[in-house]
Amino acid sequence: MTISVENLETRQVDPTKPLLEVDRLVMHYKIKAGEVSAVEDVTFTVHQGEAVGLVGESGCGKTSVALSLMRLLPNNAEYVSGQIRLDGEDLLQLTDEEMRTRRWKDIAMVFQGAMNSWNPVYRVGDQIREVLDTHFRGQMTYEQQREHMERLFAAVGLPGEMLDRYPHEFSGGMRQRAVIAMALACSPQLIIADEPTTALDVIVQDQILKELKRIQTELGMSIIYISHDIAVIAEVTDSLGVMYAGKLVEYGPTTEVFARPKHPYAYLLLKSTPSITGPRRQLAPLEGEPPDLLAPPTGCRFHPRCPFATERCAIEEPPLADIGGGHRVACWHWEQVPDLEEALLR
Template identity: 45%
Template sequence: MAELLLDVNNLVTKFKTADGKLSAVRGVSFSVNKGETVCIVGESGCGKSITSLSIMNLLPNNGEISEGSVRFLGQELTKMRQDELRKLRGNKMAMIFQEPMTALNPVFTVGFQIREPLKIHKRLSQREAHRKGIELLKQVGIPYPEKRMSQYSHELSGGMRQRVMIAIALACRPSLLIADEPTTALDVTIQAQILDLIDDLKEELGMGVIMVTHDMGVVAEVADRVMVMYAGEKIEEADVESLFSNPQHPYTKGLLKSVPNVDDRNHQLEAIPGTLPNLNEVITGCRFHNRCEFATEKCRTQSPKTFTVNDEHTVRCWLQEVEQHDESAATASSNQ
């Protein structure tokens, strides 16, 4: 059994808005082991980023974790004081952001920014931090690291900046890395390089990685386990092979169908009809029912419970009930 790093249980994150308190994340549970990559997928606005920000406790001012627990290395993060959390952030857990263009401070050199976490957590002197910074830049594959240390972020390319971000995030050798769409703003060739880099560093440092993405290609490339989110809920979780070969939830199937296939000329892209519901919409039953082609009366009235497909694979969809019922009926009849 791999070592448990992060255990999120029934996480509910709410936002105070003019329309009252709205839930962006509704009872999400998952775990990350050491050396494992967990991907969180779903379309924009489904709560992926808020889930990852909730773990770091970096929610915007109007957001709060109202229920559930986040246990990291055996410590409960939701009840922790701010100064204790600060000691963990950047030290034991770190985050990479979506936009390398805006995630680096434009008025400081790369060197200044890479020295900051080392000074905050490791209390290194300027000179030691500088030397360590060069080492880190070398590690993430940046040529001429000495020169880069004195450059500003606007002097670097997008891929280079994302490498710098990774170097900064990994400066203190964290055990958990949260990557919030790290490759979305990059072009495809650079994407592959960055993903490989994160994967290599994961192996090297034995980190757990949470990768937030909406790109099924990225998922196939890096994930060990995948969690699919829709409108703030976890609707399916499986190991990567099982999810791609045997997707259960109609939404997951839809996501997989909406990936272009370069090998098949006649491949038609299928979009999932409709859009994600607003946070303030009241939906009874399954949150996906009004976009689901298989929706039944039960889907419209009752929230689906979690069904187990196999050890590693769970799904929240009423269709499972029918299938599992059929299967058990089939096995029963074949036994007869």
């Protein structure tokens, strides 16, 4: 399948320039029983043209981070503290109206499960046209919109005629490609893709990720990939963040985090991930359950499940500290975590 991103707006990127800076973000949900500590002190930076991955078990706060960045949180959510700077400007300080003009144009999102959210009674092209109508009212003629949509479809490997079809005439993979085309519609600087291929079979998943990667690189966009499957996003990201119970516990260059995870959770998670290409990995399951975020453990949130934990871990919370080369780990005992590659070869 060939991809053409011709005629879509491409950006010059300077990979040393930060685009998105998430700075000590804290976000809680209020429920009857109390406060759910879903995003706790999360800090990371996405540079121009960079692909960042966020991984972690279900319920660790990945979608909550994404919705926080989009300012599309449910009503019971509360930003407690922190900043989300896009090109230096704190999105949390914008009015709702200002944020509306930025959303989709500057920062777009492929929602978890979005391929099932197409309205069944409208043609897919008409649904994408609605996004263009909202953001480029009066700036594009009907024909220009059509041309633009055909280019978007070509970019994601769909024939232009499919714009006239209804969602039920698309396969799952095609519906997901169309969702990506919709996210690209306003040429955002940053796309957040929340489990973009989780519901699809492995081959389609692989094709779509590779295409998304290529579009992202060619257009000079930045992207945040979110997945519970570390192996999937390791292939398409430059930097990788591992979340546990609302916290970012490890962050760094993907090659480094993937080969030498130094947070015990990341280490155990990776050790239990079957690798398709590498040596056969011994599957060591992660024992226990993630904590209830209404009453997370004191100190390090991972300490009740951690084989390296000491008394200190239950009392003092380890900071996300740089251990060299931009590799950051929130653990008092990271130096004791074995080398994963060596452990796997043994």
